[in-house]
Amino acid sequence: MPNPTAAILIIGDEILTGRTREGNAHYLAGELAKAGIDLREVRIVGDVHATIVAAVRELSGGHDHLFTSGGIGSTHDDITADAVAEAFGAEIGVREDARAILAAHYAARNTEFNAARLRMARIPEGARLIENPVSAAPGFSIGNCHVMAGVPGIFQAMVASVLPGLSGGLPLVSASWRVMVPEASLAAELGQIAGAMPDLSLGSYPFVADGAYGTNLVVRGTDPARVAEGLARLRAAFPEGD
């Protein structure tokens, strides 16, 4: 059975203007590989309602899972929950379970539970809450779409809440071999090896170190024994590595 597939949707003007360097997609990509869920696409869009709705529809329709990051805070530009609700044709409003979590959190901290904070209890009908052990305001899953915060520490905590509950597949295993040979000098033989081992993915990543050209060769697959065979074949073909 093939592994389930996934897409990630990152939402936020601050990424597109270059202010913030996105890191949540990179983090989740590594976690998905370990869980045996094949990440097929990452998309970054701004804080625009219609754009988010269209992206959620397309990406949730085309993959087994969609994970979103950003836009579920308390301010005027946090519009993700409403856009996801529209994409799934669900009503949205303040939900009692989410409100109770926030009320308890703020009461324990003598913090005012104001209208802006109440906004974070807006959850689409039928969604399951995603626990936020950092700052209480929950994410949610609706259909195959998992909606999480953009703040990296909270995002990672929510990923830890969601991922164990999803059916994964075989984890991706990789091995690499670093050779001080320019990529183009090993391209022909590498292509032959890749053709002979179609169940593996062979990638080559050139680099320059101390003025000399080198290449990182990476073999990936879901069968550890086959990945080891692939690595052995690379080492035999390009013995100049380290």
Add this chain to the structure above:
Amino acid sequence: MPNPTAAILIIGDEILTGRTREGNAHYLAGELAKAGIDLREVRIVGDVHATIVAAVRELSGGHDHLFTSGGIGSTHDDITADAVAEAFGAEIGVREDARAILAAHYAARNTEFNAARLRMARIPEGARLIENPVSAAPGFSIGNCHVMAGVPGIFQAMVASVLPGLSGGLPLVSASWRVMVPEASLAAELGQIAGAMPDLSLGSYPFVADGAYGTNLVVRGTDPARVAEGLARLRAAFPEGD
């Protein structure tokens, strides 16, 4: 006249498996903001021909410019040039001008100009070459699509070759104000200010420092005087900042 719009397409399995943290989109996002070109979407896809063709068609059709990164090297998984050619309905083959650039580069370095290196001279018919001062192998522009290398140093050099030739708009100007107030405590007033200054974009980005909640407020726009007015309004509304 509104600023021109752009999308970025990043191509490479190594990003989706979590092996490599993408940085080219962040770099180009900053350059586009300075050039007055509005970045609307970033998309990351794997080394899959049909996926790249579809993404190039959609993103080049929906924006004034499309910039791509990755997949134009010498190995079997470098399939971007062929996919872009197909997306634009152009023939592709080894082009004499690109071949000559590579031949001169390798001759000067006593490096064999082998079949894999010749692959990097495959350029779609009608495309304009993008100079690569780092390692010679050129990128290219076809229609509104600018195809560049994934290696960060080469990508940045190609951006420097391409960007000055494009018509930009008004550069995006931003100013920020850091307050040690939780985001939700200023959300209501911030929303009012945002509503009163619709020509500006106001963003708020919560953080935690030494266990205390704070918020970075960012005001963005193309008119420096208005951005200064926005900043002054934020400082007056939230004087607890620094």
